[in-house]
Amino acid sequence: MGDRHRLDEVLAQLRAGQDAALKRLLDFLRIPSISTDPAHRGDVRAGAEWLRDQLAGLGFAAQVHDTPGHPMVLARSAPGDARPLLFYGHYDVQPVDPLSLWSSPPFEPSVEDTPGGRVIRCRGASDDKGQLMTFVEAFRAWKAVHGELPSDLILLFEGEEESGSPSLRPFLTANAGALRASLAMICDTGMYADGRPAITTQLRGLVGEEVVIRGADRDLHSGSFGGLAANPVMVLAQALAALKDGAGRVTLPGFYDGVEDLPAELARDWDALGFDAGEFLGRVGLSLPAGEAGRSPLEMLWNRPTAEINGITGGYAGEGFKTVLPAEARAKVSFRLTGRQDPARIRAAFRDHVRAFVPVDCSVEFHEHGGSPASVMDTSDPAFAAAKRALGEEWGREAAFIGAGGSIPIAGDFREILGMDSMLIGFGRDDDRIHSPNEKYDLESFVKGARSWARILAALR
Template sequence: METDDRLGEVLGALDAGLPAALDRLIDFVRIPSVSTDPAYAADVRRAAEWLRGELAALGFEAALRETAGHPVVLARSAPGGGRSLLFYGHYDVQPVDPVELWDHDPFDARVEDRAAGAVIRGRGASDDKGQLMTFVEACRAWKAVHGSVPAGLTLLFEGEEECGSPSLAPFLAAHADELRASLALICDTGMYADGRPAITTQLRGLMGEEIVVRAADRDLHSGNFGGLAANPIQVLVNALAGIKDDSGRVTLPGFYDGVDELTNQLRADWDDLGFDAAEYLSRVGLSQPIGERGRTGLEMVWNRPTFEINGIAGGYAGDGFKTVLPAEARAKVSCRLVGTQDPEAIRAALQAHVRAHVPADCTVEFHPHGSAPASRMDITDPAFAAARAALTEEWGREAAYIGAGGSIPVGGDFQRILGMDVMLIGFGRDDDRIHSPNEKYNVESFAKGARSWARVLAAIR
């Protein structure tokens, strides 16, 4: 473990080097590495090359590894004593549309002084370029003090996270022996609240499905056929309406298999966070929690599975009115999963439920849209307590163990493919506007994030 004196030198180097670090981050964000659009393929590669160059200059053995899609940036430090660590981030970004809602060019990154504190504004500033650079800058300061970056590190930066990471799992499987470490670190999450750091210890999984119900071979006049012919929209909504009961529970057989109750300790920890569901909803113009009766707000968003209708279409929805029975109706639905729920078993139960509601002269098609099981981290590993203490020391507020309502499939991939646990520490904030116009990353998040990683590295290696 790093001595307090040497850690202080690393933290001092980070403070002194902040202006130059901000310039590097701005240069990085200005590269339009939009992975979903083939028109930006050269820019995605340019971002990968930029990262490779930065890491090589720090003394990492760094290279681009080709995949079926965008390249992986893989860097290694010299082997050494202590725990081996694998750090993950992604250098690709979301598209910028609608561009007219941005205050300036999304890729003309800049530091802006705002009443609530200085921010770096630009696409990817928070998700995930600013986040991953906190770790790189911590390594830079470490080298400034020690003469070399920390030993036993592997850095893996992918370029396809924003388009579903199609190449990542095959890459992990093909290179498992060289990637496997004692612990993985991910910086693609947020703090519990502004100024209160957090370690995310569980992630919900996901199952997505599109359902298409068809009846007649054309749209029908509702006066001539209404009441006699099947209406695909009615068939579809009847099926979907039966998936939840009046208490908010999902009715699909076996849906709750593998769903565990909170431990007493975790329940107490979450209660201490003081989450106010009504206040949280008020930020989006709502006030009343809707979900399973008898569950707290944090349980509903972190520790309970969901069934949601994400989109539904059919018939005439243009201006005016058109009285038809449509020929088809479509719905896109998803389930957020927890515990050891099996996404494919739930998909099968959903399909069986819908088929049971479809009349004999109608047809139904199903189109899967991905799946990933939930992930839960083993916080009995002493590294979690050490990292929590390090974060608490840096931020001056006790770091929280939190869940995440969303899904980060790479965490589960590291567990299943590489057989290693994952620690998720991020410094994003609720108002960072990731995936939206005017994305930003607070300068405080960037600066204290890098200091936090320096402390964590000293505590857990």
């Protein structure tokens, strides 16, 4: 454990430097680093260079590394005898469309008073520049007190996360020796609830598939051909409907291979969170949980695999009515994976399932849309308990070990390529409107986020 007196000094330094820290964040937010838009390629590089300069000014050995896409920022502190830690975040941001729905210009950050407290309003405030800067400000305060940075830190800040991270895996592979640490820290997550910090310890994987079924060489009149000719939309609907049984279980052979039941201790912890499925669904105009029978709501969200139809197209869907047998039908389907499910086997099982429904005079083709396995962290590592205590000390409430229904592939990449687990700790909130107009980040999250990382650093060194 770190020296408690020095930690108090670091926390005091953070308190004294809050205004300057906020100004730095606002400067960073003004850079429109939209990675998906080629028109902003120079802005993405400007974001990387801004970070490099900030880190170099603190004493890190910091460089901007070119990739076939957008740059990576890689920085290191001096070697020592502490446990090596890798800190990951991303500095690119989502596009701002539709611009008309923003209450203020998306790259002119402001601090606003709202009924829920003061917030920083800007694209990237929560996802992920504000979160990333909680790392940097904790390091800054540490150096101001100790005269030097914490040793054995590696910082990796990416510029392509919002565009699918095409350069990330090659970069990790090519630089594995320089990046390998004992544990990764990822800030691109959120709180369990307002005022309740969390450590995400498991992430579902993902398989994405697009299926196209084609029949006749053109749309057919349903009066002339109906009942005789194959209807691709009907074929597709039958295949998709058969993906689940009446109890909500996925019917693909071998689908549940590698899926593990929730450990009893974690089940008790999740039950103690008091999750209200009705209230959660009520936010989006629903009320009754669907899904796999006999499973708790949090189990279904965090610890059970899913099969979902994300979109279907085919035939005539315009105004009025048109009686046709469509020549083509398409669907996009995704599977969330848990435990040790194999994305390649799930993909193959889905394709075999669909093919079994396709008649001989229809054709089918598939298009892959990514695949990654689930990640479950080893919480027996003492670092998890130490970080949990540190978060509780800062927020005044015990931190929760939670799962995430979505996928964060970087955690799987760190395990597969660098051989290390990740600790996912972020301070975003459900109402931050990430990826939407009027994105915000609570000022409390920024301030207490930096203090939280200072506590975690002290606990792990």
